[in-house]
Amino acid sequence: MNTLRAYAGRRSIVIVSVTAALLGTLSGCSDHKEKRQYAIPYSLCGIPVDSDTLAPFMPPGRKISVRQDLPDGFAARCEVRVDSRLAVQASQEWLSGPNTAYFVGGQANSKLGHQAEDGRFLYSGWEAFGETRSCKSEKLLGNHLFTAFQMHSSNHQDTDAMKQLITAYTNAVEKTDTCKQGLPFKSQP
Template sequence: MKPDRTALRKYSLISAAILTTLTLAITGCGRAEQKREYAIPRTLCGTTVNSDALAPFLPTGQKIRVKDNSYSGAKGCEVIVDRKLIFTTSQVWLDEGNTTAFVAARQALDMTRHSADSGRFQYSEYEALGKTRGCVDTKYKQELYTIMQASGSKHRDAESMKRLIISYTKQVEKSDECTAGAL
């Protein structure tokens, strides 16, 4: 008895299709490549930001929204990608004479294990705090601090956070927010 050639071809084609499907599923090649379909912001709520250092903390996705989240005594900004909060910045006026380590102990989500510029900047793999120079509210005796947190990001990079907080704080020092308290 001779095997039916049509049946053998169908069996071979089905076997090949199943094998290809399994291979793609196992290797992940069956998924469309995810990419970032939005532009990296150059400013966050009016303050220039180091886009190159910010980019790794932002995930792939379709839409980005930068939302002002300010309130009395603090200027805040939220970065939302595809409706998920990824990154926040804050500029907060706090009592004079504090250190960044003191502020970090109260404002940070986790321990900031690194410091730079004699403790002026405190940072970890996903958040950072800085103390501005010359941003003093003489009436209320307060100083301006900067805070950046990438709590919604999967990326962790202490050196990028350090670059971000230093460049961001320098931009805040040039802003109207810095000089507003000197009046």
């Protein structure tokens, strides 16, 4: 009986040792991370962005595409896709709302627990919203121009980076003819 227990004990040790060795070998094989095989964009549909700040949010993949979507003259979305998956969306929208909180409404996917400039910018670790200071359009019923920056395919979160991205993006939008002249959005030639 003791011989049987001793054999069973050694057998358990052997099984555990073989399992541990196998797991070590398998984890060594999966240790290489997927890599990013594309260049991080320096602009999104004509609006400059800091590629170094954007890079940690970008997923691994092979091919990147950037496409502008103009559902109407009141909004412009710039979609960045990596291997056909939506990775980033930057938006501009003319809206008659009074502030950024009104603009955000039901479109935020996370709790926007941070704000800057007395609520002009609202942001979380992976999405941010802003209001331009000087973009108004009498042609578009006195609307204000708002901005959004949303990450879609990354687990990376960084509130400081999102604040940087939305602030720089909004400031760049303020320099466009669309803002300065209060124009509706049109397709780029």
